[in-house]
Amino acid sequence: MTVMELREVRQKAAEGPAETGGEPATDRIDHRMMRSDIRGSEVTSSPERPNTVAGLIEKHREIAGKIEHTRRVLNALVFDLEALEHAIRLFDPNAELGRAKPLPSEHAAFKGEMRRDVLAALRAAQGPLTSLDIARQVITRRKLPDDAKIVSMMRKRVGAALWKLRARGIVVEVAQVGDYKGWRLNPTQG
Known part of the structure:
Protein backbone atom coordinates (compact mmCIF):
# COMPACT_ATOMS: atom_id res chain seq x y z
CA MET A 1 0.00 0.00 0.00
CA THR A 2 1.47 3.37 -0.97
CA VAL A 3 1.63 6.37 1.31
CA MET A 4 -1.12 8.09 -0.65
CA GLU A 5 -3.41 5.06 -0.35
CA LEU A 6 -2.65 4.86 3.36
CA ARG A 7 -3.57 8.53 3.77
CA GLU A 8 -6.85 7.96 1.92
CA VAL A 9 -7.73 5.04 4.19
CA ARG A 10 -6.93 7.10 7.28
CA GLN A 11 -8.91 10.06 5.97
CA LYS A 12 -11.96 7.87 5.29
CA ALA A 13 -11.58 6.34 8.74
CA ALA A 14 -11.53 9.76 10.36
CA GLU A 15 -14.65 10.94 8.53
CA GLY A 16 -17.06 8.98 10.68
CA PRO A 17 -18.76 5.67 11.43
CA ALA A 18 -19.00 2.93 8.85
CA GLU A 19 -22.23 2.50 6.97
CA THR A 20 -22.96 -1.00 8.19
CA GLY A 21 -22.31 -1.47 11.89
CA GLY A 22 -22.07 2.05 13.29
CA GLU A 23 -18.51 1.40 14.43
CA PRO A 24 -15.70 3.65 13.27
CA ALA A 25 -14.07 2.65 10.01
CA THR A 26 -10.67 2.55 11.76
CA ASP A 27 -11.75 -0.62 13.51
CA ARG A 28 -12.14 -2.32 10.15
CA ILE A 29 -8.70 -1.40 8.78
CA ASP A 30 -6.60 -4.48 8.21
CA HIS A 31 -3.17 -3.40 9.43
CA ARG A 32 -1.56 -6.24 7.48
CA MET A 33 -2.45 -4.24 4.37
CA MET A 34 -0.23 -1.41 5.58
CA ARG A 35 2.89 -3.39 4.78
CA SER A 36 4.93 -2.27 1.83
CA ASP A 37 7.90 -3.75 0.09
CA ILE A 38 10.79 -1.27 -0.14
CA ARG A 39 13.87 -2.61 -1.93
CA GLY A 40 13.18 -6.15 -0.81
CA SER A 41 12.77 -5.38 2.90
CA GLU A 42 9.39 -5.47 4.52
CA VAL A 43 8.45 -2.38 6.50
CA THR A 44 5.33 -2.32 8.63
CA SER A 45 3.44 0.59 10.04
CA SER A 46 2.50 -0.38 13.57
CA PRO A 47 -1.10 0.27 14.61
CA GLU A 48 -0.03 1.93 17.85
CA ARG A 49 2.07 4.56 15.99
CA PRO A 50 0.06 5.51 12.90
CA ASN A 51 1.65 8.96 12.60
CA THR A 52 5.28 7.79 12.60
CA VAL A 53 5.55 7.41 8.83
CA ALA A 54 3.63 10.62 8.23
CA GLY A 55 5.93 12.46 10.63
CA LEU A 56 9.05 11.07 8.98
CA ILE A 57 7.73 12.03 5.56
CA GLU A 58 6.98 15.54 6.80
CA LYS A 59 10.49 15.86 8.27
CA HIS A 60 11.94 14.59 4.96
CA ARG A 61 10.02 17.30 3.10
CA GLU A 62 11.16 19.94 5.57
CA ILE A 63 14.85 19.05 5.18
CA ALA A 64 14.51 18.78 1.40
CA GLY A 65 12.94 22.25 1.40
CA LYS A 66 15.82 23.65 3.44
CA ILE A 67 18.31 22.10 1.03
CA GLU A 68 16.46 23.59 -1.93
CA HIS A 69 16.35 27.01 -0.25
CA THR A 70 20.08 26.85 0.53
CA ARG A 71 20.85 25.92 -3.06
CA ARG A 72 18.85 28.90 -4.29
CA VAL A 73 20.67 31.24 -1.90
CA LEU A 74 24.03 29.78 -3.01
CA ASN A 75 23.10 30.20 -6.69
CA ALA A 76 22.10 33.82 -6.05
CA LEU A 77 25.41 34.49 -4.29
CA VAL A 78 27.37 32.90 -7.15
CA PHE A 79 25.40 35.01 -9.64
CA ASP A 80 26.11 38.18 -7.62
CA LEU A 81 29.80 37.32 -7.39
CA GLU A 82 30.02 36.74 -11.14
CA ALA A 83 28.25 40.04 -11.81
CA LEU A 84 30.75 41.86 -9.58
CA GLU A 85 33.66 40.17 -11.33
CA HIS A 86 32.30 41.24 -14.71
CA ALA A 87 31.85 44.81 -13.48
CA ILE A 88 35.42 44.87 -12.14
CA ARG A 89 36.71 43.51 -15.46
CA LEU A 90 34.94 46.36 -17.30
CA PHE A 91 37.02 48.91 -15.41
CA ASP A 92 40.23 46.89 -15.04
CA PRO A 93 40.57 43.78 -17.20
CA ASN A 94 43.85 42.82 -15.47
CA ALA A 95 42.65 43.22 -11.87
CA GLU A 96 43.72 40.51 -9.48
CA LEU A 97 40.71 39.49 -7.48
CA GLY A 98 42.54 37.14 -5.13
CA ARG A 99 40.99 34.49 -2.96
CA ALA A 100 37.85 34.90 -0.95
CA LYS A 101 38.28 35.97 2.66
CA PRO A 102 37.07 33.29 5.04
CA LEU A 103 34.54 34.41 7.59
CA PRO A 104 35.82 34.37 11.16
CA SER A 105 34.61 31.44 13.21
CA GLU A 106 31.79 32.01 15.63
CA HIS A 107 32.92 33.44 18.99
CA ALA A 108 36.53 33.53 17.84
CA ALA A 109 39.22 34.38 20.39
CA PHE A 110 42.32 36.47 19.82
CA LYS A 111 45.67 34.69 19.68
CA GLY A 112 46.53 33.34 23.13
Whole structure:
Protein backbone atom coordinates (compact mmCIF):
# COMPACT_ATOMS: atom_id res chain seq x y z
CA MET A 1 0.00 0.00 0.00
CA THR A 2 1.47 3.37 -0.97
CA VAL A 3 1.63 6.37 1.31
CA MET A 4 -1.12 8.09 -0.65
CA GLU A 5 -3.41 5.06 -0.35
CA LEU A 6 -2.65 4.86 3.36
CA ARG A 7 -3.57 8.53 3.77
CA GLU A 8 -6.85 7.96 1.92
CA VAL A 9 -7.73 5.04 4.19
CA ARG A 10 -6.93 7.10 7.28
CA GLN A 11 -8.91 10.06 5.97
CA LYS A 12 -11.96 7.87 5.29
CA ALA A 13 -11.58 6.34 8.74
CA ALA A 14 -11.53 9.76 10.36
CA GLU A 15 -14.65 10.94 8.53
CA GLY A 16 -17.06 8.98 10.68
CA PRO A 17 -18.76 5.67 11.43
CA ALA A 18 -19.00 2.93 8.85
CA GLU A 19 -22.23 2.50 6.97
CA THR A 20 -22.96 -1.00 8.19
CA GLY A 21 -22.31 -1.47 11.89
CA GLY A 22 -22.07 2.05 13.29
CA GLU A 23 -18.51 1.40 14.43
CA PRO A 24 -15.70 3.65 13.27
CA ALA A 25 -14.07 2.65 10.01
CA THR A 26 -10.67 2.55 11.76
CA ASP A 27 -11.75 -0.62 13.51
CA ARG A 28 -12.14 -2.32 10.15
CA ILE A 29 -8.70 -1.40 8.78
CA ASP A 30 -6.60 -4.48 8.21
CA HIS A 31 -3.17 -3.40 9.43
CA ARG A 32 -1.56 -6.24 7.48
CA MET A 33 -2.45 -4.24 4.37
CA MET A 34 -0.23 -1.41 5.58
CA ARG A 35 2.89 -3.39 4.78
CA SER A 36 4.93 -2.27 1.83
CA ASP A 37 7.90 -3.75 0.09
CA ILE A 38 10.79 -1.27 -0.14
CA ARG A 39 13.87 -2.61 -1.93
CA GLY A 40 13.18 -6.15 -0.81
CA SER A 41 12.77 -5.38 2.90
CA GLU A 42 9.39 -5.47 4.52
CA VAL A 43 8.45 -2.38 6.50
CA THR A 44 5.33 -2.32 8.63
CA SER A 45 3.44 0.59 10.04
CA SER A 46 2.50 -0.38 13.57
CA PRO A 47 -1.10 0.27 14.61
CA GLU A 48 -0.03 1.93 17.85
CA ARG A 49 2.07 4.56 15.99
CA PRO A 50 0.06 5.51 12.90
CA ASN A 51 1.65 8.96 12.60
CA THR A 52 5.28 7.79 12.60
CA VAL A 53 5.55 7.41 8.83
CA ALA A 54 3.63 10.62 8.23
CA GLY A 55 5.93 12.46 10.63
CA LEU A 56 9.05 11.07 8.98
CA ILE A 57 7.73 12.03 5.56
CA GLU A 58 6.98 15.54 6.80
CA LYS A 59 10.49 15.86 8.27
CA HIS A 60 11.94 14.59 4.96
CA ARG A 61 10.02 17.30 3.10
CA GLU A 62 11.16 19.94 5.57
CA ILE A 63 14.85 19.05 5.18
CA ALA A 64 14.51 18.78 1.40
CA GLY A 65 12.94 22.25 1.40
CA LYS A 66 15.82 23.65 3.44
CA ILE A 67 18.31 22.10 1.03
CA GLU A 68 16.46 23.59 -1.93
CA HIS A 69 16.35 27.01 -0.25
CA THR A 70 20.08 26.85 0.53
CA ARG A 71 20.85 25.92 -3.06
CA ARG A 72 18.85 28.90 -4.29
CA VAL A 73 20.67 31.24 -1.90
CA LEU A 74 24.03 29.78 -3.01
CA ASN A 75 23.10 30.20 -6.69
CA ALA A 76 22.10 33.82 -6.05
CA LEU A 77 25.41 34.49 -4.29
CA VAL A 78 27.37 32.90 -7.15
CA PHE A 79 25.40 35.01 -9.64
CA ASP A 80 26.11 38.18 -7.62
CA LEU A 81 29.80 37.32 -7.39
CA GLU A 82 30.02 36.74 -11.14
CA ALA A 83 28.25 40.04 -11.81
CA LEU A 84 30.75 41.86 -9.58
CA GLU A 85 33.66 40.17 -11.33
CA HIS A 86 32.30 41.24 -14.71
CA ALA A 87 31.85 44.81 -13.48
CA ILE A 88 35.42 44.87 -12.14
CA ARG A 89 36.71 43.51 -15.46
CA LEU A 90 34.94 46.36 -17.30
CA PHE A 91 37.02 48.91 -15.41
CA ASP A 92 40.23 46.89 -15.04
CA PRO A 93 40.57 43.78 -17.20
CA ASN A 94 43.85 42.82 -15.47
CA ALA A 95 42.65 43.22 -11.87
CA GLU A 96 43.72 40.51 -9.48
CA LEU A 97 40.71 39.49 -7.48
CA GLY A 98 42.54 37.14 -5.13
CA ARG A 99 40.99 34.49 -2.96
CA ALA A 100 37.85 34.90 -0.95
CA LYS A 101 38.28 35.97 2.66
CA PRO A 102 37.07 33.29 5.04
CA LEU A 103 34.54 34.41 7.59
CA PRO A 104 35.82 34.37 11.16
CA SER A 105 34.61 31.44 13.21
CA GLU A 106 31.79 32.01 15.63
CA HIS A 107 32.92 33.44 18.99
CA ALA A 108 36.53 33.53 17.84
CA ALA A 109 39.22 34.38 20.39
CA PHE A 110 42.32 36.47 19.82
CA LYS A 111 45.67 34.69 19.68
CA GLY A 112 46.53 33.34 23.13
CA GLU A 113 43.22 34.33 24.69
CA MET A 114 41.94 30.76 25.06
CA ARG A 115 45.23 29.69 26.63
CA ARG A 116 45.01 32.59 29.12
CA ASP A 117 41.41 31.66 29.98
CA VAL A 118 42.38 28.01 30.52
CA LEU A 119 45.34 28.93 32.72
CA ALA A 120 43.23 31.39 34.75
CA ALA A 121 40.62 28.69 35.39
CA LEU A 122 43.29 26.18 36.44
CA ARG A 123 44.99 28.70 38.75
CA ALA A 124 41.68 29.51 40.48
CA ALA A 125 40.69 25.86 40.88
CA GLN A 126 41.06 23.98 44.15
CA GLY A 127 41.61 20.66 42.35
CA PRO A 128 41.78 19.17 38.86
CA LEU A 129 39.24 20.41 36.29
CA THR A 130 37.87 18.70 33.20
CA SER A 131 37.77 20.39 29.81
CA LEU A 132 34.00 20.68 30.26
CA ASP A 133 34.42 22.50 33.60
CA ILE A 134 36.92 24.90 32.05
CA ALA A 135 34.71 25.42 28.97
CA ARG A 136 31.75 26.38 31.19
CA GLN A 137 33.94 28.88 33.05
CA VAL A 138 35.12 30.39 29.75
CA ILE A 139 31.52 30.66 28.55
CA THR A 140 30.54 32.41 31.79
CA ARG A 141 33.55 34.75 31.63
CA ARG A 142 32.78 35.72 28.03
CA LYS A 143 29.04 36.01 28.73
CA LEU A 144 28.13 33.62 25.91
CA PRO A 145 24.82 31.74 25.78
CA ASP A 146 25.03 28.41 27.60
CA ASP A 147 23.57 26.10 24.94
CA ALA A 148 24.81 22.67 23.87
CA LYS A 149 26.37 23.85 20.59
CA ILE A 150 28.50 26.54 22.22
CA VAL A 151 29.48 24.28 25.13
CA SER A 152 30.65 21.62 22.67
CA MET A 153 32.58 24.16 20.57
CA MET A 154 34.26 25.69 23.64
CA ARG A 155 35.10 22.27 25.09
CA LYS A 156 36.92 21.40 21.85
CA ARG A 157 38.83 24.70 21.90
CA VAL A 158 39.71 24.25 25.57
CA GLY A 159 40.86 20.70 24.80
CA ALA A 160 43.13 21.96 22.01
CA ALA A 161 44.61 24.60 24.32
CA LEU A 162 45.17 21.98 27.04
CA TRP A 163 47.00 19.67 24.63
CA LYS A 164 49.32 22.50 23.58
CA LEU A 165 49.93 23.45 27.20
CA ARG A 166 50.64 19.82 28.06
CA ALA A 167 53.17 19.58 25.22
CA ARG A 168 54.95 22.60 26.75
CA GLY A 169 54.87 20.98 30.21
CA ILE A 170 52.64 23.67 31.75
CA VAL A 171 49.71 21.37 32.61
CA VAL A 172 49.43 17.67 33.40
CA GLU A 173 46.65 15.12 33.07
CA VAL A 174 45.04 13.70 36.16
CA ALA A 175 43.15 10.40 36.12
CA GLN A 176 39.48 10.89 37.00
CA VAL A 177 36.31 8.87 37.12
CA GLY A 178 34.03 9.66 34.19
CA ASP A 179 34.32 10.52 30.54
CA TYR A 180 36.69 13.49 30.83
CA LYS A 181 40.32 13.73 31.89
CA GLY A 182 41.23 15.95 34.77
CA TRP A 183 43.77 18.73 34.24
CA ARG A 184 45.85 20.78 36.66
CA LEU A 185 48.88 23.02 36.54
CA ASN A 186 52.20 21.20 36.55
CA PRO A 187 53.54 21.58 40.12
CA THR A 188 57.14 21.49 38.86
CA GLN A 189 56.53 24.62 36.75
CA GLY A 190 56.16 26.62 39.99
